[in-house]
Amino acid sequence: MEIGITTFVETTPDVETGHVASHAERIREVVEEIVLADKVGLDVFGVGEHHREDFACSSPAVLLAAAAARTSRIKLTSAVSVLSSDDPVRLYQQFATVDAISNGRAEIMAGRGSFIESFPLFGYDLQEYNELFDEKLELLLKINESEKVTWNGKHRPSIPNLGVYPRPEQGRLPIWIASGGTPQSAVRAGVLGLPLVLAIIGGSPLQFAPIVDMYKRAAEQAGHDVSKLKIASHSHGFVGETTAEAKDKFFAPTAQVMNVLGKERGWGPYTRDTFEAASSLEGAMYVGDAATVAEKIIFLRKNVGVERFMLHVPVGSMPHEDVMRAIELLGTEVAPIVRAEIEQWEKESAQ
Numbered sequence: 001m002e003i004g005i006t007t008f009v010e011t012t013p014d015v016e017t018g019h020v021a022s023h024a025e026r027i028r029e030v031v032e033e034i035v036l037a038d039k040v041g042l043d044v045f046g047v048g049e050h051h052r053e054d055f056a057c058s059s060p061a062v063l064l065a066a067a068a069a070r071t072s073r074i075k076l077t078s079a080v081s082v083l084s085s086d087d088p089v090r091l092y093q094q095f096a097t098v099d100a101i102s103n104g105r106a107e108i109m110a111g112r113g114s115f116i117e118s119f120p121l122f123g124y125d126l127q128e129y130n131e132l133f134d135e136k137l138e139l140l141l142k143i144n145e146s147e148k149v150t151w152n153g154k155h156r157p158s159i160p161n162l163g164v165y166p167r168p169e170q171g172r173l174p175i176w177i178a179s180g181g182t183p184q185s186a187v188r189a190g191v192l193g194l195p196l197v198l199a200i201i202g203g204s205p206l207q208f209a210p211i212v213d214m215y216k217r218a219a220e221q222a223g224h225d226v227s228k229l230k231i232a233s234h235s236h237g238f239v240g241e242t243t244a245e246a247k248d249k250f251f252a253p254t255a256q257v258m259n260v261l262g263k264e265r266g267w268g269p270y271t272r273d274t275f276e277a278a279s280s281l282e283g284a285m286y287v288g289d290a291a292t293v294a295e296k297i298i299f300l301r302k303n304v305g306v307e308r309f310m311l312h313v314p315v316g317s318m319p320h321e322d323v324m325r326a327i328e329l330l331g332t333e334v335a336p337i338v339r340a341e342i343e344q345w346e347k348e349s350a351q
Contacts, residue, residue, distance in 0.1 A: 001301060001342045002308040003335045004044030005037055005327060006079040006234045009057040012260075012317045015252040021317065023056035027063055029320045034067035036324055038074040040331025046079025046109065046234070046310055051117040054260075061094035068102035076102055079234065079310070080111035080178040084132040085118035087156065088140040089164055096168045104170035109197055110137060111178035128155070137177075141192070144172050176232065179211075186211045190218025195230040198306075204282045205233070209304050232308035233300065236278075236315050237286030239293050239329040246287050251275050253316030286311055290333035297338045302345065309338075 009030050013020050021029070034045045045067070047060040057063050060078040068076055076098060081091055091108065099106035112133045113119075119126050135153045143149055143164045151159040176195045179185035189196040196215050198208055216226050236254065240246030251272060258270035278285035286293050297309050313326050 001297075001339055002043035002075075002232075003297070003330065003338060004042050004046065004075070004308070004310045005033070005330070006046040006048065006310045006312045007033070007314075008048040008050060008055045008312075009063070010054060010257070010314065010317050011056045012054050012253070012257055014317050014319075015256055021056075026056045029323075030057070030063060031067050031070070032320075033323060033327055034064075034074065034076070035070050036327050037331060038067075038071035040328050041335060042074060042327070042331045044075040044077060044107075044308065044310060046077045048079045049082050049113075049118075050115055051121050052115065054257075059094075061091075061098055064106070065098045065101050068098055068105065071102070071105075073105070075105050075107055077107035077174075077176070078109050080109040080113070082113035082115075082118050083110040083136050083140065084112050084129060085122045085124050086136070088136045088143060089159075092140060092143045092164060092173070093166065095173055096166045099168040099170060099173060100166060102169075104168070106168065106170075107174040107176065108140075109176045109178040110140065114180065114199075124155075131155075137192075140175065141194075144175060176230075181208055181211050183211065183214055186215040187218040190215040190220075190224070190229075191222045193219055193222065193224035193229065195232065197232040197234065197308075197310075200233045200235045200284050200300075201312075202278070202284050205235075205284055205300050205304055206282060208233070212305050230307050231305055232310065233304070233306045234310040234312050235284050235286050236313070237293065237311045238313050238318075239288070239290060239311070239326045239334060241289065241329075243288035243292050246289060247275070247279065249318065249322055250287050250314070253314060253318050255316075257316040290329055290337065293330070294334045294337035294341070297334070298341050298345075301338075301342055 009026050011021050011026050037045050047057055047063050049060050051058050064076040095106045095108050135155055139151055148161055148163050149159045150161045176197045177189035178197045180199050219226050238246050238250035255270045279287050286296050300306050314323055
């Protein structure tokens with residue numbers, strides 16, 4: 001069971017002081033967060049790509065490269081790369097470079113993007129949202145399989161048997177399909193034999209169990225060894241010294257961001273009752289003390305089959321020291337509980 005962190009490198013106003021960190025300040029803080037995550041034994045750290053004022057990182061590969069030089073074991077991934085509006089050749093080259101700096105620890109999570117600001121910025125038509133992703137994913141996978149590439153498509157100039165360099169230290173980059181939980185995304189990942197990462201940020205995680213089953217069936221029908229495929233998730237959350245403290249610190253900044261996004265997307269208001277329901281055992285919010293968060297991760301593993309869990313922290317801007325403490329607690333207290341329990345459970349299941 002792998003445990004890690006994801007971040008969108010938020011630069012929203014602090015709910016207490018109104019201070020807004022500069023993009024540069026927040027990027028430097030996230031590098032420090034990755035260094036700490038590596039130090040406390042977490043397995044993976046993911047950085048999201050955005051192109052708007054309230055999220056500071058438009059180039060995860062650059063940020064991860066800075067952290068790669070200061071870490072030794074943690075896997076470094078995008079969370080996600082908006083492949084539809086990117087160039088697969090450049091994306092691959094950037095993460096192969098991160099792979100070199102990190103000595104083989106780079107990964108890519110490829111997604112279509114729930115945030116769409118990159119499409120007009122780079123001149124892509126949202127009417128071609130799905131077509132762009134399918135075509136560019138095909139090219140990205142072809143580059144990963146072969147040093148020399150011959151390719152023709154609709155949305156990018158052809159490649160006539162040209163090499164793509166550098167090549168990754170680990171031979172091939174792990175490329176994950178990132179999904180909000182649609183059956184189509186799960187089936188696509190299964191047919192291609194790619195690992196699947198689910199954004200479980202609302203409702204009950206149990207609702208994703210049928211999606212995982214669908215993914216595995218599609219993979220098996222396509223002739224892939226299902227036992228070798230990985231399933232991951234990321235969910236909002238925060239680890240505190242006590243559950244009450246964790247909730248009190250996490251609610252206000254989370255509500256602020258969710259209500260801003262809610263106005264953009266037509267959601268209802270995000271309330272304390274919404275937050276408390278999501279923080280229950282079967283909810284999608286992983287907030288509490290170490291024992292509470294560990295219990296929820298174990299519940300997710302046993303009932304949905306997730307083999308990698310990533311805590312998305314923070315959602316809205318929080319004091320850097322609070323985020324660092326949450327990362328420390330996740331690595332030193334939550335992860336050991338989860339790993340021990342899952343190891344014992346798997347031994348008993350195998351008997």
